[in-house]
Amino acid sequence: MVSHVPVTIQVLDVNDNVPSISGGNSAIIVCSGTKNGQVIQTIRAADLDNFANGKFSFYVPAEHQVNANFTVKDNGDNTVSIVSRRREVFSQDRDQDFFSLVVVVADGGEPPLSSTTTLSLRVCVCQRNTRGRNSNNICQAQAFLSSTGLSTGAFVAILLCIIILLAIVVLFATK
Numbered sequence: 001m002v003s004h005v006p007v008t009i010q011v012l013d014v015n016d017n018v019p020s021i022s023g024g025n026s027a028i029i030v031c032s033g034t035k036n037g038q039v040i041q042t043i044r045a046a047d048l049d050n051f052a053n054g055k056f057s058f059y060v061p062a063e064h065q066v067n068a069n070f071t072v073k074d075n076g077d078n079t080v081s082i083v084s085r086r087r088e089v090f091s092q093d094r095d096q097d098f099f100s101l102v103v104v105v106a107d108g109g110e111p112p113l114s115s116t117t118t119l120s121l122r123v124c125v126c127q128r129n130t131r132g133r134n135s136n137n138i139c140q141a142q143a144f145l146s147s148t149g150l151s152t153g154a155f156v157a158i159l160l161c162i163i164i165l166l167a168i169v170v171l172f173a174t175k
Helices: 152-174
Strands: 028-031 039-046 058-060 070-073 079-084 096-106 114-124
Touching: 028 039, 058 070, 070 096, 079 096
Parallel strands: 028 114
Antiparallel strands: 039 079, 058 096, 070 079, 096 114
């Protein structure tokens, strides 16, 4: 005798993958005109486990909360906003500054898992945004010698003097 019985097997997902922040590999551009409390960028978390692990939560670890420049705001929708904490506008005297911000993302699984990411933030003078409000910030190109205090006009004058001196040397050498 043979009998056939339909059997349903339900495989439950185990919380075995740590959550991570999407796109945390490249530097985040912060315009030097950013003011206190301004949202710089919103970042999303991802997890290879299914949705049974609940929503993600974000926070800056206690040992890194002394960052006077940036903090994070958990939006409650699996995203986090990076927020400026500066009281004044970022300095436009320097070409660019680099900062880091440590962010922990935790899932709601059982057991809960978390991962820590260090975000790189680059503060610079941004180009004017001509493509609409949602396009990405781009750092304005800085002059090669601007960090030494040499203006473009002075650089051209020095270069012109060198060319004239070389022409004089060539004229004397050919006589």
